[in-house]
Amino acid sequence: MTIKSTNEKMGQGVGFERIRRITGYLVGTMDKWNDAKRAEERDRVKHSLNKNA
Amino acid sequence: MIQSIIKRDGRIVLYDQNKIAAAILKALEASGDGNAMDAARVANDVQRELEGKFSDQAPNIEAVQDAVEQQLMNHGFNAAAKAYILYRANRTRAREANTKLMKTIDEITNIDARISDMKRDNANIDGNTAMGSMLQIGAAGAKAYNEMYLLRPEHAKAYRDGDIHIHDFDFYSLTTTCCQTDIIKLFKDGFSTGHGFLREPQSIQSYAALAAIALQSNQNDQHGGQSIPNFDYGMGEGVAKTYKKAFARRLRDAVEDYLDLEDAEYTVSAVIADAEKTTGEVAKLCSSATYIAAVAEGLVKAFKIDKDTAEKLVKRASERAYKKTDRDTQQAMEGFVHNLNTMHSRAGAQTPFSSINYGTDTTPEGRMVIKNILLALDAGMGHGETCIFPIHIFKVKEGVNYNEGDPNYDLFRLSCQVSAKRLFPNYTFLDAPFNLQYYVPGRPETEVATMGCRTRVMGNVYDPTREIAYSRGNLSFTSINLPRLAIEAKGDEKVFYEKLQAMLELVAQQLLDRFEIQASKHIYNYPFLMGQGVWLDSDKLSVNDDLREVLKHGTLSIGFIGLAETLTALYGHHHGESEEMQEKGKAILGFMRKFCDDKSQELKMNFSLLGTPAEGLSGRFIRMDQKRYGKIPGITDREYYTNSFHIPVWYPISAYDKIRLEAPYHALCNAGHISYVELDGDTARNVEAFESVVRCMHDFGIGYGSINHPVDRDPVCGYVGIIGDVCPRCGRREGEEIPFERIEELRRKYPKMPAFQGIE
Numbered sequence: 001m002t003i004k005s006t007n008e009k010m011g012q013g014v015g016f017e018r019i020r021r022i023t024g025y026l027v028g029t030m031d032k033w034n035d036a037k038r039a040e041e042r043d044r045v046k047h048s049l050n051k052n053a
Numbered sequence: 054m055i056q057s058i059i060k061r062d063g064r065i066v067l068y069d070q071n072k073i074a075a076a077i078l079k080a081l082e083a084s085g086d087g088n089a090m091d092a093a094r095v096a097n098d099v100q101r102e103l104e105g106k107f108s109d110q111a112p113n114i115e116a117v118q119d120a121v122e123q124q125l126m127n128h129g130f131n132a133a134a135k136a137y138i139l140y141r142a143n144r145t146r147a148r149e150a151n152t153k154l155m156k157t158i159d160e161i162t163n164i165d166a167r168i169s170d171m172k173r174d175n176a177n178i179d180g181n182t183a184m185g186s187m188l189q190i191g192a193a194g195a196k197a198y199n200e201m202y203l204l205r206p207e208h209a210k211a212y213r214d215g216d217i218h219i220h221d222f223d224f225y226s227l228t229t230t231c232c233q234t235d236i237i238k239l240f241k242d243g244f245s246t247g248h249g250f251l252r253e254p255q256s257i258q259s260y261a262a263l264a265a266i267a268l269q270s271n272q273n274d275q276h277g278g279q280s281i282p283n284f285d286y287g288m289g290e291g292v293a294k295t296y297k298k299a300f301a302r303r304l305r306d307a308v309e310d311y312l313d314l315e316d317a318e319y320t321v322s323a324v325i326a327d328a329e330k331t332t333g334e335v336a337k338l339c340s341s342a343t344y345i346a347a348v349a350e351g352l353v354k355a356f357k358i359d360k361d362t363a364e365k366l367v368k369r370a371s372e373r374a375y376k377k378t379d380r381d382t383q384q385a386m387e388g389f390v391h392n393l394n395t396m397h398s399r400a401g402a403q404t405p406f407s408s409i410n411y412g413t414d415t416t417p418e419g420r421m422v423i424k425n426i427l428l429a430l431d432a433g434m435g436h437g438e439t440c441i442f443p444i445h446i447f448k449v450k451e452g453v454n455y456n457e458g459d460p461n462y463d464l465f466r467l468s469c470q471v472s473a474k475r476l477f478p479n480y481t482f483l484d485a486p487f488n489l490q491y492y493v494p495g496r497p498e499t500e501v502a503t504m505g506c507r508t509r510v511m512g513n514v515y516d517p518t519r520e521i522a523y524s525r526g527n528l529s530f531t532s533i534n535l536p537r538l539a540i541e542a543k544g545d546e547k548v549f550y551e552k553l554q555a556m557l558e559l560v561a562q563q564l565l566d567r568f569e570i571q572a573s574k575h576i577y578n579y580p581f582l583m584g585q586g587v588w589l590d591s592d593k594l595s596v597n598d599d600l601r602e603v604l605k606h607g608t609l610s611i612g613f614i615g616l617a618e619t620l621t622a623l624y625g626h627h628h629g630e631s632e633e634m635q636e637k638g639k640a641i642l643g644f645m646r647k648f649c650d651d652k653s654q655e656l657k658m659n660f661s662l663l664g665t666p667a668e669g670l671s672g673r674f675i676r677m678d679q680k681r682y683g684k685i686p687g688i689t690d691r692e693y694y695t696n697s698f699h700i701p702v703w704y705p706i707s708a709y710d711k712i713r714l715e716a717p718y719h720a721l722c723n724a725g726h727i728s729y730v731e732l733d734g735d736t737a738r739n740v741e742a743f744e745s746v747v748r749c750m751h752d753f754g755i756g757y758g759s760i761n762h763p764v765d766r767d768p769v770c771g772y773v774g775i776i777g778d779v780c781p782r783c784g785r786r787e788g789e790e791i792p793f794e795r796i797e798e799l800r801r802k803y804p805k806m807p808a809f810q811g812i813e
Contacts, residue, residue, distance in 0.1 A: 009791060010793065014769055018776075021761050024759075025442075035170045036673075036693040050709075
């Protein structure tokens with residue numbers, strides 16, 4: 001990826017990379033995920049460490 | 054009078070009664086029903102029927118064929134009529150497959166992968182590249198052929214309709230899934246990649262380089278994940294070689310410096326050789342006192358120096374050699390990780406799908422490997438990116454690394470720190486009863502190891518003396534659409550189990566059909582996997598032997614998806630919601646496991662039950678079921694079926710309960726399983742909290758687990774961590790630009806900040 005710099009500034013149009021575990025493995029960034037797995041990732045809830053949650 | 058007919062593509066051609074008679078004759082001959090005279094008579098009546106219906110209009114080809122069918126029956130040629138109908142149906146299927154294939158290739162060629170879900174079916178293949186597209190086109194062609202020519206009609210129908218999913222169907226006629234490569238055995242005396250011979254490696258750098266090449270080579274022979282089960286033990290041998298050489302060199306340097314000699318190499322080598330002879334040992338990271346004394350004594354004699362000085366020289370050489378070896382190992386591990394994230398397989402469309410298992414080697418050499426591979430993982434790639442490959446698997450074992458005071462406990466702690474930042478390693482638990490039953494101390498091949506998404510191979514019904522992880526793998530797997538069986542059973546448990554039994558039989562038969570194709574292959578089809586003895590017993594085959602017997606060390610696995618939706622469809626709620634449902638869930642998977650065990654005993658082959666990874670499948674089954682049954686609340690109303698036996702991702706539950714409820718299914722799914730816990734970023738970075746989750750998994754008998762937490766990166770300032778809407782380091786929002794001065798300022802503040810990528 002190339003980051004273009006203009007007017008002494010940089011980063012225009014550059015997104016954040018978000019790495020998540022897809023099944024047992026990782027995938028570079030989420031834009032390569034299929035629609036169903038994207039939806040699943042969106043729905044994931046965090047698990048608390050409280051035993052009685 | 055019929056003059057012409059309209060073909061399928063719209064062209065109008067002259068009507069030719071002879072052609073019709075010829076087609077009829079073929080049907081008559083196929084059924085042994087009649088002769089050319091009969092054919093001519095039927096053809097005459099076909100023409101009469103068409104004239105009655107169309108007078109002098111041109112009929113289309115379908116109407117002509119309808120008339121042929123009708124007249125064959127009118128003349129009492131029922132068997133021939135049947136043959137003709139079948140022929141028509143087959144032709145239609147072939148035509149449709151061709152059209153579908155061309156449409157698919159059209160989509161691969163012309164549509165951006167960001168828009169085409171089909172092109173993102175496997176997230177590790179970049180469908181936008183030339184080689185990635187070529188791979189997808191090849192896969193589409195192979196699938197069309199395999200469905201048409203290799204599947205029994207009932208299997209083709211079940212696959213097409215979404216009752217089952219045949220994984221890696223494009224490779225149906227070609228190869229097997231995966232393998233655990235024993236690198237110690239492979240490296241002994243060198244090996245050939247199929248493109249050239251490599252000598253036995255002599256340093257940790259070449260050990261690491263060749264390990265990557267081994268994974269790459271095997272990836273050309275199999276479609277699934279490639280794994281090293283003994284990374285620490287194997288690389289440890291390279292560390293030992295590097296140290297031995299470094300010690301000799303450092304000792305020579307020390308002697309030359311101290312005595313101001315120009316070249317002491319010959320004499321020092323002789324001293325070392327002598328010490329090796331008398332003690333039967335070589336220089337090691339922690340050499341024995343006997344060996345060190347023998348070397349010192351040799352120096353005293355050879356160089357006429359006093360004992361104190363000699364001992365000092367040996368000590369200095371040992372310390373320096375240790376540092377050098379540690380540095381070399383660190384570089385070798387970094388190189389290994391970089392290699393696996395950049396080297397190509399499958400014509401450049403993918404990197405090898407690689408895994409490495411480690412954690413239990415307690416020798417100083419093995420420990421040095423484990424420490425440095427974890428540090429390389431922690432450091433990330435060139436710009437601090439998280440490494441995607443290899444999958445790191447840390448083997449947890451009581452008495453080895455699990456408890457304080459265990460020899461590798463420090464490395465287990467380090468692994469938690471790294472995983473809390475980089476998502477790897479995952480953890481496999483050798484103390485889970487279904488893993489412990491195979492474990493023999495001192496025999497690392499009996500330690501369970503994982504490959505790919507979650508595949509596990511241990512038991513061996515074919516050869517019970519070889520219940521090991523090394524040199525084996527999965528042959529193929531097919532998954533059952535479990536929720537559909539439950540929906541179709543309409544709440545009737547008995548009907549559900551009957552349907553499940555029938556589906557298990559169907560899948561077992563299909564796996565055996567596929568095995569027949571695989572079994573008929575030869576060594577030369579797999580120059581690395583079989584030609585280099587990577588697969589168990591393949592070194593005993595001769596060139597004309599087929600692979601049938603050696604492949605029986607592998608597994609045929611029956612997978613499934615959506616236990617949660619299945620329970621909801623049958624009983625109204627899932628196993629996260631009540632203990633009663635947990636029992637029902639265990640009963641269903643227990644039934645499936647028993648089927649696999651019985652089949653294994655019956656055929657003396659390894660059938661096993663798999664909690665399918667289901668990357669592409671999560672959407673495929675449910676889309677088809679939504680079309681059939683609509684959106685049923687709690688069952689088909691989302692965009693995906695829940696993975697394997699997991700508690701649904703959207704269901705609020707504590708980590709403790711999730712682990713407790715999922716653990717029993719690990720024992721049942723002997724082909725592979727994994728459980729995840731989702732932590733928020735702050736908790737994950739608390740190493741105590743992170744470790745407590747791993748310990749909870751261990752104590753409940755989880756087989757394989759990992760902890761998910763968000764890992765984000767801002768490519769502009771290089772920050773790795775959790776990024777909400779705003780980057781916590783440079784303060785920009787997604788897509789926003791920031792001034793150079795700000796970056797310079799940050800760079801001064803964070804000197805370890807990675808260099809920025811390709812700034813123009």
